[in-house]
Amino acid sequence: MSCPRTARPAPTDTQQQLRVPEGAVEEGPRKYPEAAFACRTHPGHSLECVRRGGWRAAPVGRAEGRPAPSAGLRPWPRPDAPESPGGSFQQLNRIIRPMLLLVWAPKAWHRLFPLKPRALLWFRGDKVLHVGYRRLSGQAPGEQSRQRQPQGPRFRTRLLITALFGAGLGGAWLAARAEKEQRQQQRRTEALRQAAVGQGDFNLLDHRGQARCKADFRGQWVLLYFGFTHCPDICPDELEKLVRVVEQLEAEPGLPPVQPVFITVDPERDTAAAMARYVQDFHPRLLGLTGSAEQVAQVTRSYRVYYSAGPKDEDQDYIVDHSIAIYLLSPDGLFTDYYGRAKSAQQIADSVRHHMAAFRSVLH
Amino acid sequence: MAAPSMKERQACWGARDEYWKCLDEKAEDASQCEQLRSAFESRCPQQWIKYFDKRRDYLKFKEKFEAGQFQPSKTTAQS
Numbered sequence: 068m069s070c071p072r073t074a075r076p077a078p079t080d081t082q083q084q085l086r087v088p089e090g091a092v093e094e095g096p097r098k099y100p101e102a103a104f105a106c107r108t109h110p111g112h113s114l115e116c117v118r119r120g121g122w123r124a125a126p127v128g129r130a131e132g133r134p135a136p137s138a139g140l141r142p143w144p145r146p147d148a149p150e151s152p153g154g155s156f157q158q159l160n161r162i163i164r165p166m167l168l169l170v171w172a173p174k175a176w177h178r179l180f181p182l183k184p185r186a187l188l189w190f191r192g193d194k195v196l197h198v199g200y201r202r203l204s205g206q207a208p209g210e211q212s213r214q215r216q217p218q219g220p221r222f223r224t225r226l227l228i229t230a231l232f233g234a235g236l237g238g239a240w241l242a243a244r245a246e247k248e249q250r251q252q253q254r255r256t257e258a259l260r261q262a263a264v265g266q267g268d269f270n271l272l273d274h275r276g277q278a279r280c281k282a283d284f285r286g287q288w289v290l291l292y293f294g295f296t297h298c299p300d301i302c303p304d305e306l307e308k309l310v311r312v313v314e315q316l317e318a319e320p321g322l323p324p325v326q327p328v329f330i331t332v333d334p335e336r337d338t339a340a341a342m343a344r345y346v347q348d349f350h351p352r353l354l355g356l357t358g359s360a361e362q363v364a365q366v367t368r369s370y371r372v373y374y375s376a377g378p379k380d381e382d383q384d385y386i387v388d389h390s391i392a393i394y395l396l397s398p399d400g401l402f403t404d405y406y407g408r409a410k411s412a413q414q415i416a417d418s419v420r421h422h423m424a425a426f427r428s429v430l431h
Numbered sequence: 432m433a434a435p436s437m438k439e440r441q442a443c444w445g446a447r448d449e450y451w452k453c454l455d456e457k458a459e460d461a462s463q464c465e466q467l468r469s470a471f472e473s474r475c476p477q478q479w480i481k482y483f484d485k486r487r488d489y490l491k492f493k494e495k496f497e498a499g500q501f502q503p504s505k506t507t508a509q510s
């Protein structure tokens with residue numbers, strides 16, 4: 068049983084025919100015998116051939132009146148479903164095809180980089196064996212110039228240009244990011260400068276009776292501890308630890324001196340004389356600070372110290388419950404770090420050394 | 432009343448440590464350590480004695496807790 072043979076449709080006038088004008092030599096492509104070509108000569112003996120119904124006019128939305136591609140020429144595998152203009156498949160095709168062609172088809176670069184008409188590359192007498200380039204801008208869509216040689220920029224060139232473009236974009240992004248970070252850093256420095264002057268200020272008397280404020284300590288590293296002289300065991304232990312840290316740092320040459328400061332949270336009982344008696348047991352440079360109840364309340368608020376006097380017994384003695392921390396202040400007067408009961412003297416000394424090395428002043 | 436000086440503090444702490452050592456040996460039996468208890472009470476201010484007693488209780492509780500003697504009851508696990 069033989070299969071019915073489908074006869075090839077003979078070219079009729081309704082389909083596109085090869086119309087070669089007089090005087091022109093058609094050296095058209097032999098590959099597409101059924102393609103529709105129209106050729107004409109230009110002054111200078113270049114031949115221009117245009118293939119009708121090219122790949123561009125294939126399945127993506129055809130305008131009315133445009134010639135349909137001939138039956139034998141289907142540059143893209145087309146689904147048999149009827150076309151719907153504006154369908155999602157067509158939309159996707161419209162986006163994806165140009166991108167794919169940009170990388171894989173050298174000829175597609177000409178859509179981006181239209182080339183001027185070039186002189187003949189090959190000329191032999193009155194016969195033209197090549198076709199010159201044709202400017203694509205201004206051309207009706209759907210027409211494509213038929214070119215033979217050269218094939219377009221090589222793969223390496225395209226890759227190089229794309230890579231350079233990508234590198235340019237990357238460089239611009241990095242520059243923008245660096246500028247943003249710098250602006251953030253400036254804002255932070257400005258905020259720190261304001262805080263260094265205004266925040267954590269105090270007006271207290273030292274154990275010699277002299278008035279002291281925070282600005283007196285500018286330029287020095289300060290280790291600050293809040294306690295009271297009637298403390299059973301915690302304050303002496305912590306002050307011992309603080310003194311050991313100061314001694315360790317004093318022993319190292321090249322490090323700036325650290326000022327230990329002890330501020331009382333019991334201003335009622337801890338007068339300047341009481342403080343003087345207390346601090347002498349620990350370190351000659353340990354400075355005791357006291358003041359009125361309001362002044363102590365102000366400084367404890369600045370440093371977020373909790374304190375609360377307990378109930379008095381028959382001796383009028385009481386214990387003040389308070390938070391336990393050693394505070395580190397930088398030479399700008401800014402709060403830098405704090406150390407609880409769990410930190411040993413060695414750990415605190417290491418941390419202070421680390422901060423000293425990393426310190427950059429915001430005040431000048 | 433002036434605060435204790437360093438020497439007084441250290442005397443108080445010494446008495447406290449001896450009293451606590453006695454309690455450790457005699458398994459918290461305060462009646463056998465009365466002499467050390469009176470020495471301790473004479474050396475330290477009253478507020479400190481109350482404070483150290485509470486501290487002792489806390490340290491004993493902490494030991495038991497870390498040894499795992501306090502387990503959550505079954506009802507709390509299911510609730």
